[in-house]
Amino acid sequence: MEKDFERLVRHNKTTIYSVCYMFSRDEDDVADLFQEVLVNLWEGFAHFRKQSSEKTWVYRIALNTCISMQRKTKRRKAERLEMDINLFSDNDEDSHQSEMLRKRIQRLQPFDRAIVLLWLENISYEEIGAIVGISAQNVGVRLYRIKEQLKKMD
Amino acid sequence: MEKMEEMRAQFEALNRKLERQNIINERMMRQVMRGRVRTAKRQYIISICGGIYMLTFGLWSLYSIGFSMLFLSATFVLMVVCFCVVFYIGGDVLTGSLFDRPMLEIAERAAEKVRFTRRWHKVASPLVVIWTTWLCCDRGVEDNLFRICALVVCLVIYGIFGWNFTQKSIVSGYEALIRDIEDLTATQD
Numbered sequence: 001m002e003k004d005f006e007r008l009v010r011h012n013k014t015t016i017y018s019v020c021y022m023f024s025r026d027e028d029d030v031a032d033l034f035q036e037v038l039v040n041l042w043e044g045f046a047h048f049r050k051q052s053s054e055k056t057w058v059y060r061i062a063l064n065t066c067i068s069m070q071r072k073t074k075r076r077k078a079e080r081l082e083m084d085i086n087l088f089s090d091n092d093e094d095s096h097q098s099e100m101l102r103k104r105i106q107r108l109q110p111f112d113r114a115i116v117l118l119w120l121e122n123i124s125y126e127e128i129g130a131i132v133g134i135s136a137q138n139v140g141v142r143l144y145r146i147k148e149q150l151k152k153m154d
Numbered sequence: 155m156e157k158m159e160e161m162r163a164q165f166e167a168l169n170r171k172l173e174r175q176n177i178i179n180e181r182m183m184r185q186v187m188r189g190r191v192r193t194a195k196r197q198y199i200i201s202i203c204g205g206i207y208m209l210t211f212g213l214w215s216l217y218s219i220g221f222s223m224l225f226l227s228a229t230f231v232l233m234v235v236c237f238c239v240v241f242y243i244g245g246d247v248l249t250g251s252l253f254d255r256p257m258l259e260i261a262e263r264a265a266e267k268v269r270f271t272r273r274w275h276k277v278a279s280p281l282v283v284i285w286t287t288w289l290c291c292d293r294g295v296e297d298n299l300f301r302i303c304a305l306v307v308c309l310v311i312y313g314i315f316g317w318n319f320t321q322k323s324i325v326s327g328y329e330a331l332i333r334d335i336e337d338l339t340a341t342q343d
């Protein structure tokens with residue numbers, strides 16, 4: 001089971017990290033969220049029935065964890081695990097572009113942030129709906145509103 | 155539309171960057187899988203153990219003071235009900251057992267719990283008043299006035315903390331979630 005979990009995490013590491021990054025304010029936040037998502041993935045892994053695809057399941061847990069953690073005013077202090085990556089302090093072009101995207105997405109409501117992230121990942125409206133719990137048609141309407149909102153922002 | 159395309163290009167840049175990086179290290183994986191990181195589940199188990207301890211210790215204290223069996227039985231039932239209610243309300247939040255479900259399903263469950271909590275507060279407040287009145291009138295009160303007063307003071311403090319905890323930590327958390335979901339589902343109208 002441990003080997004399977006390790007494979008799942010390694011296979012979906014960019015997905016997990018990008019969700020955590022979009023819901024964070026700084027490097028410490030990313031590390032906290034990443035750790036929390038890994039713990040929730042591990043705790044739910046034994047019950048993962050593969051009714052949905054692996055990626056959908058990872059997205060669901062990562063987004064629900066990040067939204068839930070963001071809502072908590074006081075986060076509990078857990079032993080923090082060191083990460084080998086820090087997009088906040090890197091100065092290359094890709095990091096700069098990523099930071100611009102994060103700042104843009106951060107201005108949206110948490111659920112809109114989730115929908116945009118899934119759309120950016122090229123996930124179908126049906127799958128986005130399954131993750132969030134709304135109809136595919138509703139996803140389309142919501143995305144249209146988000147696009148309008150983003151236009152007004154800049 | 156241009157803005158969304160620009161965001162897509164930025165997202166690709168992020169993925170490119172992440173693919174090149176070593177995000178997960180061995181130590182991190184080991185610690186998560188061995189449960190060395192403090193988890194909500196562990197806190198939940200500790201809370202249950204604390205509740206069971208309080209239940210037995212509280213009843214033993216009342217018994218040693220010399221209260222009637224009828225009062226002790228009523229207290230036991232009341233404590234068990236309170237214990238079950240608290241864990242029904244907070245269980246999902248504490249264990250994170252809902253994390254692999256769709257967001258809307260989580261919100262519906264949250265709404266159900268907020269409604270339940272509000273109804274429970276309406277029932278619990280008169281029950282506490284009745285119980286406290288009974289406590290002050292039951293046999294053995296005259297000989298143990300100081301201990302009874304101390305017990306009532308402890309109960310009031312515990313009640314204030316308990317109320318504060320359920321209101322702030324659980325209900326306000328659920329309510330924030332419901333507000334977000336109402337906004338999300340508004341597009342369905």
